[in-house]
Amino acid sequence: MSTNLYSLIGLAAGVAFILALKGLSHPKTARRGNLIGAAGATVATLSVFLYVTPPRDGSAAHSLPLNHLWLILGAIAVGLIVGVPAARKVEMTQMPQLVALFNGVGGGAAALVAIVEYLHLGKDATTAEVIFTVFTVIVGCVSFSGSIITFMKLQELMTTRPVVFPGGRFVIAGTLVAVLGTAVWVVNALGTTPLLVLAALALLFGVLFVLPVGGADVPIVISLLNAFTGLTVAASGYVLSSTLLIIAGTLVGASGTILTRLMAEAMGRSLFGTLFGAFTAKPQEASGSAEERPVRSGSADDVAILLNYARRVVIVPGFGLAVAQAQHTVRELADLMISKGIDVAYGIHPVAGRMPGHMNVLLAEANVPYDQLAEMDEVNPTFGQTDVAIVIGANDVVNPAAQTTPGCPIYGMPILEVNHAANIIFLKRSMRPGFAGIENELLYDPKTMLLFGDAKASLTKVVSALKAL
């Protein structure tokens, strides 16, 4: 294959990625967009097997096939065997951590490519090439180790609360300075040892960088690390002279940055506050007496009666819905209410669950038409005319403390104002606070009724009670 043809195929794949991102921005075209992206990636991968990239030292390219062809194909097969079943079998609940993990391995791959490329760099390498290679190693390693930590947080293999230790910010700052210092050393000395030290420090920095980020902010960090990985791919493209990698990496870097900002906006905080908020947050007020405060808990029948006489009901789903896999049951309840002439809407907080849009994905799985899903700005003004708000396994996203308690970790985050509804029903497993670990005053409100238990079991009982009425 000629160099020109190979480059044009790369360009076509780049265009496919642009169309993919464009398609993914609209519900109607999203699936097609993703398939276009997959097709672009497939064609690009196939083209590498038909064209030998000339080595850096200026010697002529060897003829086809590629060196180590069978090992390369074998490694791809291993990747397929690991990746495809993981992607096919994952529960919708665990989607966020799988995306974090995929992002991490992508960052790891970029870092490894850069390390190998570094070993190839001869004495004639330009400073720009060395700098880009070093950049890829640093950012790829940060993305890898950071994503692994976010994965562990989401999978609850470790605490979901911010991990802060005394002098933490000095340790992080010190590590960053060490990373940059080592980077300068690598650029000047060009040895393997400095590079390994750099990789180790960058991995450590990735861990330290994500540890203080707590709970609800984790998705923002995944998105940020996603953008980071994109940039490392773009930098690899520079070193490998691949237009395709530059286009694809830059696209992901840029769109990932915008997406990160959109998510941070949805939570009403600056990106800086998200990343470093744990260091400045005031300690939470003691809420030791919380357990003993009276709450009003009801039965499934009480809930069914309340719903039966409502004219408008807003369902607010949260992570608890995902955990209980109650999306089909909630749709059954909604359909039943609609058949009784009740006006039903789902109030979707942008960051409900563990990832922005998590609830949309989950409810879509249960065939809930997406025109029933109302976004926060749309649904908030209607709570005043809402008879019942059913909060299913959500907590932080309806916590009025975000509006009333300056200094609490979620202060300033826009919330679904269910406190304006005439009645509030909370379906909860226990009185445990939400992901952000903050007490919710709304639970003690006189117009709130609590229905304890697994969301799916509770909803099933409510459905049969409502049918019987």
Added chain:
Amino acid sequence: MDAIAIISIFTLAVFVGFEVVSKVSSTLHTPLMSGANAIHGVILVGAIIVADHSKTNLELGLSLAAIILATINMVGGFVVTDRMLEMFKPKKTGGEK
């Protein structure tokens, strides 16, 4: 490759990247993140190129590891995104998945 050409490509791609996702609804944030995540899996192309160029066993081993990781990222990413999007339907279609 010529540095000016690279800077041009980079700059234009930044603007395209900003532009295409600037007005996406929060409904699609998760699939969009996942799809973008799959796209950077094309580092697989880079991993194959460095594997081809490998001269020592160390280089080869690291490249093959990169190929495995990149394949997981790319293929897993597209499959999982497709699974999410498969479930987005405009109206009730009746049939369960």
